[in-house]
Amino acid sequence: MKTTVLELKINGENYSIDIESNTSLLWAIREYVGLTGTKFGCGVAQCGACTIHLNGSPIKSCVYPASAAAGSEITTIEGAGATDAVTKALQDAWIEEQVPQCGYCQSGQIMQATTLLQRNNNPTREEIVSHMNGVLCRCGTYYRIIKAIERAAKEV
Numbered sequence: 001m002k003t004t005v006l007e008l009k010i011n012g013e014n015y016s017i018d019i020e021s022n023t024s025l026l027w028a029i030r031e032y033v034g035l036t037g038t039k040f041g042c043g044v045a046q047c048g049a050c051t052i053h054l055n056g057s058p059i060k061s062c063v064y065p066a067s068a069a070a071g072s073e074i075t076t077i078e079g080a081g082a083t084d085a086v087t088k089a090l091q092d093a094w095i096e097e098q099v100p101q102c103g104y105c106q107s108g109q110i111m112q113a114t115t116l117l118q119r120n121n122n123p124t125r126e127e128i129v130s131h132m133n134g135v136l137c138r139c140g141t142y143y144r145i146i147k148a149i150e151r152a153a154k155e156v
Helices: 025-033 077-083 085-096 106-119 125-132 142-155
Strands: 003-010 013-020 051-054 057-060 073-075
Touching: 003 025, 013 025, 025 051, 051 106, 057 106, 073 077, 077 085, 077 106, 085 106, 085 142, 106 125, 106 142, 125 142
Parallel strands: 003 073
Antiparallel strands: 003 013, 051 057, 051 073
16 A cells, blocks of 8 residues: 655644555544544444544544545644633533433544534524534433533633
């Protein structure tokens, strides 16, 4: 398999990685950079466990080519709370509302919710549900996820 040197900016840091040309952004982040907070779930952009921010917008990194992310600002769960007050408020609300059970989807959930509150700091319940559609929770903690987002919205 042909490899290429790829320059990625992740959480404000520059990485130069020698990577196979068909590698997804998820595997570049996890395997080549070593940031494992972003999870592999389904591999076909259906579950949302791999959600990250690319230039401020949520994307499913499991199907996004790493090569297409060169020159972009990539933010993972590891970098989001340190630099963004909305993400920090969501992380705190997640704890207060006792959202996690298995915890597997939580980074994707928080990354998706962050973009909602950055764009709309007072969403209705229907807006929350609509925006969060596509990030699945196998444990079914959707009611707690909604409550955490509502709590965080009051804080920011």
